Amino acid sequence: MYLKKGFKILSLILASIIIFYFFYYSLFQEKKLNPKVMIGSQMPNLQSKTLYKNKVLSLSNIVSNEKFVVNIFASWCVPCKIEHPILIQLKNSKIKIIGINYKDNQKNAKAFIEKYQNPFEKVLIDSDGALSIQLGAFGVPETFLVDKNFTIIAKHIGPIDNNFVKKVINLK
Amino acid sequence: MIGTKIMASNFANGVLILSIFFSFLSNLFFFQKKFNLSIRLFNFSSTLIIFTFLLLIYFFYSSNFSIAAVYENSHTLKPIFYKIAGTWGNHEGSLLLFIVIIAVYGSLFSILFNKAESEKFKSWVIFFQNNLFLIFLIFLITTSNPFDIIIPRPIEGLGLNPILQDPLLVIHPPFLYLGYVGFSLTLSLVLSGLVNKNLNSNWAIISWPWVMIAWVFLTIGITLGSVWAYYELGWGGYWFWDPVENASLMPWLAGTALIHSMLVLKLKNQMKSWTSLLAIITFSFSLLGTFLVRSGVLNSVHAFANDPDRGVFILMIIFIITLSSLIIHILFSEKNKPITNFFLSKESFVNLNNLFLLFFLFVVLLGTIYPIILSIFDQTISVGPVYYNTILAPFVFIFLILMSLGPLLKWSNKIKLQALYIYIFIFILCLVLSIIIIVLSNSYDLILFLGIASSLFLIFSILSEIYKGSIRIKPFYLPRLLSHMGVGIFFLSIFLNSYYSYTKDFEIKINETKNFDNLSLKFVDHSIGKIENYLEMKTKFEIRSGKEVFNLEPSVRKYFQPNQITSETSIKPTFFSNYYLAINFPDSQSIILGARYYYNYLIHGIWLGLLLIIFGGFLSVFKKRI
Amino acid sequence: MKFFLVFIISWFSIAYANEAQDRTNSITKNLRCLVCEGQSVYESNSDFAKDIKTFVSKKIKEKNTDEDIYEFLISKYGEEIILNPDFSNKFIFLWIAPILFFLIGIFFIFRRSNEIR
Known part of the structure; x- marks a missing residue:
């Protein structure tokens, strides 16, 4: 009788340790957005009109055989202003940055770039979000680091920071 | 002046600590078998905690930003109503409310329950309640003290999530809590019953109103949440199987099973061990709900705190409470004599009821945590509404039919099949009626057919019962008749709603008219204005549906900090249905407006069903006997 | 089935x-x-x-x-x-487990019933 109860209690405690661990583990998991999917895959050869010349260009026309950064931005996006100085800093380290202007008014976009300096090699216009979807993006700002073989090395959601800059600089 | 404000915080903290102290003392005297004193100390301690809650309300009311919780969740420009509601609109305040409710339930029980011969039972109940109280109070003061101070005192508060500024959402959490936390007393009653070996019919009679009132509050809480989702989220639905909604549904299902098994305990003095297990499960799921909402395991409208450390603490509390309750259950539960029932008896139908409800619970639980389970194997997946609907639907039909038959059977006795003939006739009638409805509406679908038939059967079998007893309906049965009727109407409305409602998505320019079959919508007018902390675009549509002509005026708001869009739907209710229109915030450069129009059939039926369920439960609280 | x-x-x-x-x-x-x-x-x-x-x-x-x-x-x-979810491998448990749960429950209830015994 007591043995049976003891056994029950023991198995109960064991079971709850397992369940506890399960919930405990889930607490510390990355939940929000999952940027892992695109990493390591081929950068799609995005194609669109550019902001200044109004002619259709694709990524491979702009860069070849070198690492580069793709940055999705919009003039109405507040965090984009925060990361702008870092983009300028990247540009000054001779990194090519391709801007994707996400659902924006072209006048506002140009004004935005003039006001805060232009870090972009070229700006592709993404009028309906289609380019962003090809990149697997969730919103603005988002930034991708691509190596010379057009493979996506890193993806950053939200305004980029110095860690991201380090990743860019360290990449061959 | 600043001095007094700081004193306010210190004072509140002092009262909190005093409350913990007396709660400890209560335990101490309990172990010295000074039961009376122990109960009094608990009551004193809960009075203190209620006082601190009133203090916190006052700090919110007077916008005392030297209190961190006030600073983070309030703003001087907020209307008084939302200032006060802000008290429980954040993690710290809501936890304090949680504790207050534990205290109130415990104290009310100690005041209202006065039977000289059960003093030992009573003091054990208060002992368990006191310890639940104490655990959460320690949690409050160590990780989430609402009276933390900020020096220097900020001039302005940070405000409240705009989506939470809604009257329904203000009263929704307190009702949910009165339900969730109400089950804490159920747990204490069960544990005390186990320890004192008096978990019998008499126990069930004593406990009944306390279990029922918690259940009623939980039902109200869930209903309010559902009504809010319907008119605020802007897509015509009332339930979207969101993990947080599921978290409130799980204790409800367990609690409903508990109520039914308590009936057997009350009348037949059976199912003791099972009933106590259900009570433990019910409160554990209430706690799990709190964990899921509070820990940030889920990202949701409802989640406040994304602080894993707090999550760990809540998780530990859940495991301490559940594990120790289960151990008490194993140690003290009396061994059941092997009981057998006739299959066509009330006992086995209560068993079936429990099985179905726990099955629903299992499905909801599995669907909610399956993404978490798979995330351990580095897979990311979602479990959406189609899963729940597909797997639950067939079982709901059977459940409804069993629910119609169960109450007609007898306790511990076979029923003569002849007595059921009339119901077989009613069942056939329901099948015929459903076929007629389906043919007339030209929507041939098996699910719809079975849904209508089974819920009609429940409704008609109750009507026939009322008709048979019409000369003198025993008040005794009234709660059950009302609640079960509510369930019938609820499911009938759900099935009809999901098949006869329709949606039209369209894009429209000003002065344009969109025509669908016998429906036309004209975008008449719009205006944009800046109001307080948001931009609001108001619109006016003229709708012609059949012969009816009316205006709908939906609007959208764009809040600045945090940047968030909310949609204010416009609903025109008629007797059978709702006409419902919601619009999107237009893109910056376009003048085209995206809109969605719903014809929501019989949505009132769903609310009516829920109301009946609640009302039946409420009557049952005050039922003298049984 | x-x-x-x-x-x-x-x-x-x-x-x-x-x-x-x-x-x-x-x-x-x-x-x-x-x-x-x-x-x-x-x-x-x-x-x-x-x-x-x-x-x-x-x-x-x-x-x-x-x-x-x-x-x-x-x-x-x-x-x-x-x-x-669909009926693919990784979801199979999601569909099977509740059915199993139900069947086990039914088994216990029937074992308790007089007629069957």
């Missing part, structure tokens, strides 16, 4: 009703709005959801099959963008 299959198939046939414009809706209803809380792309007003809606209807106009669209979106956003 066949009975249940009929259920499930008829249920799905409702969920995925086929009218020209409705194809977009049925797809977006089965896509999770990844930046929202518990909503599908169809229900949400967020920029993300709007983009996906535009994208899906564009793809449908370009004569892509539903599978193509799903596959493309999964490659970009991962499996979690699919809202509703």
Whole structure:
């Protein structure tokens, strides 16, 4: 009788340790957005009109055989202003940055770039979000680091920071 | 002046600590078998905690930003109503409310329950309640003290999530809590019953109103949440199987099973061990709900705190409470004599009821945590509404039919099949009626057919019962008749709603008219204005549906900090249905407006069903006997 | 079992009703709005959801099959963008476990019943 109860209690405690661990583990998991999917895959050869010349260009026309950064931005996006100085800093380290202007008014976009300096090699216009979807993006700002073989090395959601800059600089 | 404000915080903290102290003392005297004193100390301690809650309300009311919780969740420009509601609109305040409710339930029980011969039972109940109280109070003061101070005192508060500024959402959490936390007393009653070996019919009679009132509050809480989702989220639905909604549904299902098994305990003095297990499960799921909402395991409208450390603490509390309750259950539960029932008896139908409800619970639980389970194997997946609907639907039909038959059977006795003939006739009638409805509406679908038939059967079998007893309906049965009727109407409305409602998505320019079959919508007018902390675009549509002509005026708001869009739907209710229109915030450069129009059939039926369920439960609280 | 299959198939046939414009809706209803809380792309007003809606209807106009669209979106956003589980391997437990639970329960209840004994 007591043995049976003891056994029950023991198995109960064991079971709850397992369940506890399960919930405990889930607490510390990355939940929000999952940027892992695109990493390591081929950068799609995005194609669109550019902001200044109004002619259709694709990524491979702009860069070849070198690492580069793709940055999705919009003039109405507040965090984009925060990361702008870092983009300028990247540009000054001779990194090519391709801007994707996400659902924006072209006048506002140009004004935005003039006001805060232009870090972009070229700006592709993404009028309906289609380019962003090809990149697997969730919103603005988002930034991708691509190596010379057009493979996506890193993806950053939200305004980029110095860690991201380090990743860019360290990449061959 | 600043001095007094700081004193306010210190004072509140002092009262909190005093409350913990007396709660400890209560335990101490309990172990010295000074039961009376122990109960009094608990009551004193809960009075203190209620006082601190009133203090916190006052700090919110007077916008005392030297209190961190006030600073983070309030703003001087907020209307008084939302200032006060802000008290429980954040993690710290809501936890304090949680504790207050534990205290109130415990104290009310100690005041209202006065039977000289059960003093030992009573003091054990208060002992368990006191310890639940104490655990959460320690949690409050160590990780989430609402009276933390900020020096220097900020001039302005940070405000409240705009989506939470809604009257329904203000009263929704307190009702949910009165339900969730109400089950804490159920747990204490069960544990005390186990320890004192008096978990019998008499126990069930004593406990009944306390279990029922918690259940009623939980039902109200869930209903309010559902009504809010319907008119605020802007897509015509009332339930979207969101993990947080599921978290409130799980204790409800367990609690409903508990109520039914308590009936057997009350009348037949059976199912003791099972009933106590259900009570433990019910409160554990209430706690799990709190964990899921509070820990940030889920990202949701409802989640406040994304602080894993707090999550760990809540998780530990859940495991301490559940594990120790289960151990008490194993140690003290009396061994059941092997009981057998006739299959066509009330006992086995209560068993079936429990099985179905726990099955629903299992499905909801599995669907909610399956993404978490798979995330351990580095897979990311979602479990959406189609899963729940597909797997639950067939079982709901059977459940409804069993629910119609169960109450007609007898306790511990076979029923003569002849007595059921009339119901077989009613069942056939329901099948015929459903076929007629389906043919007339030209929507041939098996699910719809079975849904209508089974819920009609429940409704008609109750009507026939009322008709048979019409000369003198025993008040005794009234709660059950009302609640079960509510369930019938609820499911009938759900099935009809999901098949006869329709949606039209369209894009429209000003002065344009969109025509669908016998429906036309004209975008008449719009205006944009800046109001307080948001931009609001108001619109006016003229709708012609059949012969009816009316205006709908939906609007959208764009809040600045945090940047968030909310949609204010416009609903025109008629007797059978709702006409419902919601619009999107237009893109910056376009003048085209995206809109969605719903014809929501019989949505009132769903609310009516829920109301009946609640009302039946409420009557049952005050039922003298049984 | 066949009975249940009929259920499930008829249920799905409702969920995925086929009218020209409705194809977009049925797809977006089965896509999770990844930046929202518990909503599908169809229900949400967020920029993300709007983009996906535009994208899906564009793809449908370009004569892509539903599978193509799903596959493309999964490659970009991962499996979690699919809202509703299907009957594939990783979901099998999700469908089987509740049925097992129910059968075990039924077994216990029948064991208690007089007539069967």
